[in-house]
Amino acid sequence: MKKIVIFGVGLIGGSFALALKQASATLITGIGRSKESLQEAVNLGVIDVFSDTQESNIHAALKDADLVMIAAPVAQTSNILQSIKPHLGSNTFITDAGSTKGEVLTCAKEILAEKFNQFVGGHPIAGAEKSGVAAAIADLYVGKNVVLTPTLETNKDAVAVVTKFWRTCGANVSEMSAEAHDSIFAAVSHLPHLLAFALVDDIASRPNAAQLFSFAASGFRDFTRIAGSHPEMWRDISLANKTALLSELETYQNELSQLKQLLTKEDGAGLQALFDRASTARNAWAKNKQ
């Protein structure tokens, strides 16, 4: 029987647990900050047992574990790695589910030191604006991308084991450097989140916000869906991927300035060409995704 320890049993960690338990008998220990939420996870059948972060309890939870999955908010990663290092056997591998990878790898290398080769950075491209263990579902990862970011030092067995667990969840696993990962997701995920947060904050802060919201329709609804995401999580992601995100914001502001210029000059052909490029690319992408 596989033995897995999950730090942070929310939507991401909980769905990982449910998928693995559904595939085969697996003993899952949940560790987290909130006893109530862990008890809920046991009641929902997501995990088998839970533990607090006392050293002796972590020692017991990690004994003979095949895998430690860190699915807690990324700001807690450093504390979690520190708490597990002394109890980490040589056959236990570690992965995480954070949305940024560069900072996590730096932190893991520093803390795990000679055991850093047991760590494989990971990012499941799934989830939603929902959070919490009650939202966890066994098929969250079916057909979804999971990116792993092994380094030259990473143990090949660690990569193989983590890959196998994700494939068991139904995910498509690919590998790239942490730097490539962070730059890609700054563009296609982190930037859109910041843009949506910015639009809603901009509108909500106006004296006539109630009137504006009353006329907002389906376009606004979809555009701003990700502005309903978890503020603490997105604070951590933004800070962890600061460099790539600042560069994306810069590029985007240049794109907006170009749009403003076309509008100021009433350059209808230029505007239509820009909208046309975007519309063609968006519709081709959506068709391809189906």
Added chain:
Amino acid sequence: MKKIVIFGVGLIGGSFALALKQASATLITGIGRSKESLQEAVNLGVIDVFSDTQESNIHAALKDADLVMIAAPVAQTSNILQSIKPHLGSNTFITDAGSTKGEVLTCAKEILAEKFNQFVGGHPIAGAEKSGVAAAIADLYVGKNVVLTPTLETNKDAVAVVTKFWRTCGANVSEMSAEAHDSIFAAVSHLPHLLAFALVDDIASRPNAAQLFSFAASGFRDFTRIAGSHPEMWRDISLANKTALLSELETYQNELSQLKQLLTKEDGAGLQALFDRASTARNAWAKNKQ
């Protein structure tokens, strides 16, 4: 039997026609640029007859008409108004379905002159990225907002008649000035469209666009749905609402600059506060809309 003439039988004009025909016997004449598309509208049962834009045909179509609905791209409004003015009886009212209202009113006033009191600007807040008569449905407007923008000169009967037609379609009708309308929709509709077009154009123009798109997921999908909208229509809307839109872009760029500053200073509390305001406002709005 009511007699209605619709210029531009696409999603918007076609759905208006279907809703009215479903409510009671109504003779609907469609007029447009494409004979094929008008023939399709007849085949689909959306309109009863169609006509080209020859003067004698427009004269015949407008005879004893209760209402002329202009649902063609806004750039054609001026030509359409010119073509109908000589044939407009005093008991025929005119409305439109354009997404901007200031420019349409200015144009209607200039062209219709002494008959301007028969014109009521209108904007149904419905539709989608889809377009064309094949997408038309009878219940598109059920529960949706329709804004009318009468002026001090507008005939009260014209407002009453147009209101009644929209209520027959199931819409909630409200009235405001064209200026208030354009400023509201610059913020909650036109700006988000431009932001989505800008993001997709920004990404599509990069050398690694294919890789970026391959990792884009559901957040990107929803955020960019409106970037699949009709380029010509959005060129016209952008130009027609240029002033309000430039002011919105300015405000939004300031909001982004504020975000960049928080990120540069690694001000976690400030970022979380901004995300929290946005997330709270977005979720309250979504709950209220249900």
